[in-house]
Amino acid sequence: MGDIAPRKGIPEFVCIGGTKHRMREFAEFVSFNVFHRKNVKLVNLTKHSHRYATYKVGPVLSVSHGIGIPSMTTVLQEIIKLLHYAKAVDPIVFRIGTSGGLSIPPGSVVVSSWGLNGYLEKSYDIPVMGRSLKLPAILDKRLSQEIYSMASEEDEFQTYLGGTMGADDFYRGQARLDGPFCDHTEEDKLEFLEKLSEMGVRNIEMEAPAFAALTKEAGIRGAIVCVTLLNRLEGDQVSTEKGTLLQWQKRPMAIVAKFISKYLDSSMNGWK
Numbered sequence: 001m002g003d004i005a006p007r008k009g010i011p012e013f014v015c016i017g018g019t020k021h022r023m024r025e026f027a028e029f030v031s032f033n034v035f036h037r038k039n040v041k042l043v044n045l046t047k048h049s050h051r052y053a054t055y056k057v058g059p060v061l062s063v064s065h066g067i068g069i070p071s072m073t074t075v076l077q078e079i080i081k082l083l084h085y086a087k088a089v090d091p092i093v094f095r096i097g098t099s100g101g102l103s104i105p106p107g108s109v110v111v112s113s114w115g116l117n118g119y120l121e122k123s124y125d126i127p128v129m130g131r132s133l134k135l136p137a138i139l140d141k142r143l144s145q146e147i148y149s150m151a152s153e154e155d156e157f158q159t160y161l162g163g164t165m166g167a168d169d170f171y172r173g174q175a176r177l178d179g180p181f182c183d184h185t186e187e188d189k190l191e192f193l194e195k196l197s198e199m200g201v202r203n204i205e206m207e208a209p210a211f212a213a214l215t216k217e218a219g220i221r222g223a224i225v226c227v228t229l230l231n232r233l234e235g236d237q238v239s240t241e242k243g244t245l246l247q248w249q250k251r252p253m254a255i256v257a258k259f260i261s262k263y264l265d266s267s268m269n270g271w272k
Ligand SMILES: O=P(O)(O)O[C@@H]1C[C@H](O)[C@@H](CO)O1
Pocket: 017, 018, 019, 066, 067, 068, 096, 097, 098, 099, 170, 205, 206, 207
């Protein structure tokens, strides 16, 4: 078991992602693939909040956060408080999600190095008492590289390391043309997406700058691992069939579970 006693009950890893379904799946995935336990009874610990779902498997918490920065930062700040009260030692928080890719094949996975806001700044800007508070949106470099190194040549998908734009909107904010409102052309869109690519942005979702900024401010290591559902240079609609999309959503889970497994093996803390 090693000389570090297992700290049963205290979370060491928190994984957050948009949907309740996905985060239950992640808890099942970790239970089976990290702890080799089948048919564990999972309980939604925040069922009565009616807001988000929380599952706990050993030292791993799996929590849903809804769509976009306001709901994600609310959940993330609850988690930061919880980790503090639980006296968690050096916890790691991951976001596993979906995104639109830039010039990479749909189904690829992106491990984020930093978040970019809608004004193309690597910061999360939040209005506080009538003023804008600007927080840097840089993710832990060593952690993102370690997670990236989990990718293998045998994977049936490509994994990339790069910037992630987190927009405040799914449609206009991501330069889509298929929303109910649109005031730009196909040429404007392509020019914008090319510009993002040149800046090192690999994918677009709706949480990255805030997640990067708040984990950094809290002094907690954080990482974002998202699968891309489409190549935004080729279109706006997510047209891949549902079954395939659900399979692709397991890719970030597999990478994060592999990382957790390796981390637990090397720390010999008695969980496995
Ligand atoms: O975690 P998910 O897959 O929900 O993240 C992306 C970004 C938005 O929250 C949402 C938009 O469909 O998906």
